[in-house]
Amino acid sequence: MLNRNILALSFFLCLGTETSAVGKRQYQIQNGPCSYTFLLPEQENCQTQSNSYNYPVQKDGPMDNDESAHRLEQLEIIMENNTQWLLKLENYIQDSMKQDMAQLQQTAVHNHTATMIEIGTNLLSQTAEQTRKLTNVEAQVIHHTTRLERQLLENSLSTTKLEKQLIVQTNEINMLNDKNSFLEKKVEEMEEQRQVELKILQEEKDQLQTLILRQTVIIGELEKQLFKVSTNNTVLQQQQQELLDTVNNLIQTISAGSTQKTNTVMMQDTPSTFIDCAAVYKSGNSQSGVYTLTLPNSTMEVKAFCDMETEGGGWTVIQKRFDGRVDFHRTWQEYKMGFGEPTEEFWLGNEFVFRLTNQQSYKLRIQLSDWEGNSGFSQYDEFLLDSEAQNYRIHFKGYSGTAGKISSIGQPGSDFSTKDVDNDRCVCKCSQLTTGGWWFDACGPSNLNGMYYHQGQNTNRFNGIKWYYWKGSGYSLNTTTMMIRPEDFKGPV
Ligand SMILES: *[C@@H]1O[C@H](CO)[C@@H](O)[C@H](O)[C@H]1NC(C)=O
Ligand SMILES: *[C@@H]1O[C@H](CO)[C@@H](O)[C@H](O)[C@H]1NC(C)=O
Ligand SMILES: *[C@@H]1O[C@H](CO)[C@@H](O)[C@H](O)[C@H]1NC(C)=O
Numbered sequence: 001m002l003n004r005n006i007l008a009l010s011f012f013l014c015l016g017t018e019t020s021a022v023g024k025r026q027y028q029i030q031n032g033p034c035s036y037t038f039l040l041p042e043q044e045n046c047q048t049q050s051n052s053y054n055y056p057v058q059k060d061g062p063m064d065n066d067e068s069a070h071r072l073e074q075l076e077i078i079m080e081n082n083t084q085w086l087l088k089l090e091n092y093i094q095d096s097m098k099q100d101m102a103q104l105q106q107t108a109v110h111n112h113t114a115t116m117i118e119i120g121t122n123l124l125s126q127t128a129e130q131t132r133k134l135t136n137v138e139a140q141v142i143h144h145t146t147r148l149e150r151q152l153l154e155n156s157l158s159t160t161k162l163e164k165q166l167i168v169q170t171n172e173i174n175m176l177n178d179k180n181s182f183l184e185k186k187v188e189e190m191e192e193q194r195q196v197e198l199k200i201l202q203e204e205k206d207q208l209q210t211l212i213l214r215q216t217v218i219i220g221e222l223e224k225q226l227f228k229v230s231t232n233n234t235v236l237q238q239q240q241q242e243l244l245d246t247v248n249n250l251i252q253t254i255s256a257g258s259t260q261k262t263n264t265v266m267m268q269d270t271p272s273t274f275i276d277c278a279a280v281y282k283s284g285n286s287q288s289g290v291y292t293l294t295l296p297n298s299t300m301e302v303k304a305f306c307d308m309e310t311e312g313g314g315w316t317v318i319q320k321r322f323d324g325r326v327d328f329h330r331t332w333q334e335y336k337m338g339f340g341e342p343t344e345e346f347w348l349g350n351e352f353v354f355r356l357t358n359q360q361s362y363k364l365r366i367q368l369s370d371w372e373g374n375s376g377f378s379q380y381d382e383f384l385l386d387s388e389a390q391n392y393r394i395h396f397k398g399y400s401g402t403a404g405k406i407s408s409i410g411q412p413g414s415d416f417s418t419k420d421v422d423n424d425r426c427v428c429k430c431s432q433l434t435t436g437g438w439w440f441d442a443c444g445p446s447n448l449n450g451m452y453y454h455q456g457q458n459t460n461r462f463n464g465i466k467w468y469y470w471k472g473s474g475y476s477l478n479t480t481t482m483m484i485r486p487e488d489f490k491g492p493v
């Protein structure tokens, strides 16, 4: 730079452009965009300088020393002036340089500013992006927050709903409590009333008890009187019986005269006790009726009905049904000892029949009648019962008759069952199912001890008086008779 200025200076020194006249010269220097103008005083000698160069050569000889010295001086002064100018110039240039530097600095500042601005812009854009991101995050946060808020709101709504319900329920509970206390009061009142009533009742009871005591005394007196009257009645009956006996005795003594032979037979065969109706018949009693039977080697006595008419008579009746007045749904003990009256419906008793049929061989005859006026019978040639230890098991053989077949009564070897003792071959309890005591199988084709059904109600009965092989199932019979007679019984000849 400095070199260029020096070059320009030398140029101006020698080839400086003359632009002005009148004593002063003007020089212009262009340096980049700047131009410098210098005004220099005009010099005649400078004009002639080129001449003077030539001049000395031309005038070398003729020239004085003084002149040349003067010229030197002049040259020196010019040189000095020039040097001064140069100095000035330099100063100028330095000044301008300073200005340039300042300008440069300015541009640098500008550039800095620009870069700063750029960086700033970048920063700004980055900041904007960050801000956008932040805004996004904010939006999301706000979204979440609103959602949470909504949920919170909903929760609070449901909570308020629950609170309302709670309040309603609490109210209801309060109401119920009120009602409860009301009811309790009422109950207390009622209890008080009841206690009062109880007191009244107690008093009435006491009164009644005294009354009852009085009446019991009266009843006792009445009973005494009744007893007196009834004893009077039995006395009368005894008298009647005595009269009858005397009449009978009279009749016998009258007939004794006519048939002395029969009398002797009777006398011979009149034991004090009869084992069965056959024995009664043999003793000469051919009238059907009630007789007292006694087991041999035993004090056991029974009043039995003897059938002296059917098939030659001599039958000991062990069962009879004909009007349904006697209940046949009885216990084991009752069937063992017998029940009913010999002139009415009855069961003679398993124990007696067991002992009798184990004494000798017996026949069994069963006579039946229906509700249409028909009658039939089943007869077994051999019949006996086992002991109580063997459940009065039934055994029979040899059938004849008009009402069925050998198995009409059931299976031989069946045990006896009652409502309280179940020995049948059914998972059920036949006695409880079909009523009465019998040699049930499971539950078998017969039951003559079932319920008595009267005419018109005697069909479609599962628990009636059944004899399947004669009238089918469900038919309940009108009359039944079971009777036994020794196998070797011989009727009247
Ligand atoms: C200023 O910037 C311009 C253009 O970018 C460049 O040409 C010039 O050299 C820079 N000047 C300085 C002093 O940095
Ligand atoms: C039985 O009755 C008669 C009169 O009917 C009476 O005189 C007698 O005292 C009575 N006998 C008894 C034991 O009450
Ligand atoms: C009764 O007892 C007598 C003697 O004690 C005996 O000989 C007879 O066989 C017995 N009769 C019966 C039926 O048990």
Ligand SMILES: *[C@@H]1O[C@H](CO)[C@@H](O)[C@H](O)[C@H]1NC(C)=O
Pocket: 322, 369, 370, 371, 372, 373, 374, 455, 478, 479
């Ligand atoms: C039923 O039996 C009784 C007694 O034996 C008898 O009097 C009556 O006539 C019988 N009834 C019918 C419808 O046979």
Ligand SMILES: CC(=O)N[C@H]1CO[C@H](CO)[C@@H](O)[C@@H]1O
Pocket: 043, 074, 077, 078, 081
């Ligand atoms: C020869 C010449 O021009 N000399 C001049 C140098 O400068 C001084 C003052 O500036 C002048 O007085 C001289 O005449």
